[in-house]
Amino acid sequence: MEDNSLKILGSCAALPAMKMNQSAYSLEMNAKTFLIDCGENAQQSLRHYCVNHSKMNHIFISHLHGDHCFGLIGLISTLDLLGRRSDIIIHSHKGLEEALRPQLNFFCNYLHFKINFETFSPFSSDIIYENEKMSVATIPLKHSIPTSGFLFQEKPHRRHLKADKAKFFNIPIEQYKYILAGEDYTTPDGTVVPNNVLTLPPSPQKSFAYLSDTAYNEKVIDIINGVDLLFHESTFLEKDRARAKQTFHSTASDAARIAALAHVKKLVIGHFSARYKDRKSFLEEAKPIFDNTFLGNDGIEFRF
């Protein structure tokens, strides 16, 4: 089952490059769409790469640098023109609403839906969103301003009922919920049917971690341990390590090291500095450390 996917809407760092945008990512998970960061022109990428924004009700902003949120006002304005009527919640650190609200009031006072801001602390790892199937937790990062990553995690799935066995034992439908929760079934004549005869194990809980922007930071490892998909920023190459350190960013090697230490299943790197014309070097640097690494270029989709 690989119904979850991450789509890269913008793979650039502070400066956009030729036909490539600043940070923005859409995540489809359990039939919902989440937007993570919203650099300028995210609205064009969302439509260009066919993201179903009608189901997109939550936007998560990692930190308050412009290249991660300047696309909000245009996106909101366009969603209204496209007929949106359901509210949007923007999750961010404190400050975004104060900066954006005057623009919203002036330019978007006609909106047919509400923009609600919810703030979270950059200093702890907290669950900031949850529904019946999944949750989103924050991950404190190490950047030049307060910054948080996000861990999107499915809740435990129920076991799968074997339809032929349920029919064979003539199990009443009202008993299904107990069996799916792991209980054995006792027939009317007192025979106990063990649960593993009636069910298959649940599907694995999928998880995705987003870490941008951040310097190399081993403190995240426990939180993201074993995730199916890790997005880790990789602004620089090792040859520019001094610049990476100065600006609190990571190199491709840093990202790969974190992926290896956290035993993640797949690593996507992105948030590339515009100084590098050829991105192959990022892969060449990361893969010897963590082989299952992929370039997160604009428009690429990763299923997990």
Place this chain on the structure above:
Amino acid sequence: MEDNSLKILGSCAALPAMKMNQSAYSLEMNAKTFLIDCGENAQQSLRHYCVNHSKMNHIFISHLHGDHCFGLIGLISTLDLLGRRSDIIIHSHKGLEEALRPQLNFFCNYLHFKINFETFSPFSSDIIYENEKMSVATIPLKHSIPTSGFLFQEKPHRRHLKADKAKFFNIPIEQYKYILAGEDYTTPDGTVVPNNVLTLPPSPQKSFAYLSDTAYNEKVIDIINGVDLLFHESTFLEKDRARAKQTFHSTASDAARIAALAHVKKLVIGHFSARYKDRKSFLEEAKPIFDNTFLGNDGIEFRF
């Protein structure tokens, strides 16, 4: 002499289209670069289409709809990253500074140059910028909110001195300015040499008019009469005239009619609604009314 040019940075109306942006235009005139409107992602077009933004000190915003100014904050932020150190003046109607300043203060408090806002009235035609070679005047338009077009006009050029004649008559250099201003020259022995023997007529004064957004409005004709290049919005086709009327926009025919009545030399149409997949129909509609019409698609440059 065709040193002046208009470059289309965004040809779309309210919604951006596939790889095409909302309203933004760069004008090179007399070795200066002006930005006219600044829809989202103008910064990417400016760099993609190689506009020399180091000489760009004035930005003219026609009206305060988001598709004409949401690109300002990203552009300003990027110019700073690219090393800009000279101030920028944004000319607009009242309100833009109040909406934008909180964002500038929050996200761009590190700026190495100043953003100065200068406001102008949408109700009269006034000169709002001038240097020794040219001026910019506003043109009241007819839209759903106060909107102004702009007339960029060269001042009269000096006559051209015929170098061979100046040498033949042995004219002292300090006399040149009088001759270039149109005076005759009197030789030491009292002979009067008529000015037209010594000079060629001045180059024509070039002019460009920008009219977006606007419904059909014959009141502009006197102001833009005879301009070398007219940009006129053409959001709709005639088949959607009802929608054009309702939203205070023009059709391609409207634009062509204004161009014909004002005897302009060349018409560029743009600000196309995203509902039309094929823009050829705009030309087919305009050219029978004004033949010298061109489609202002993203990246196209018009010299005048």
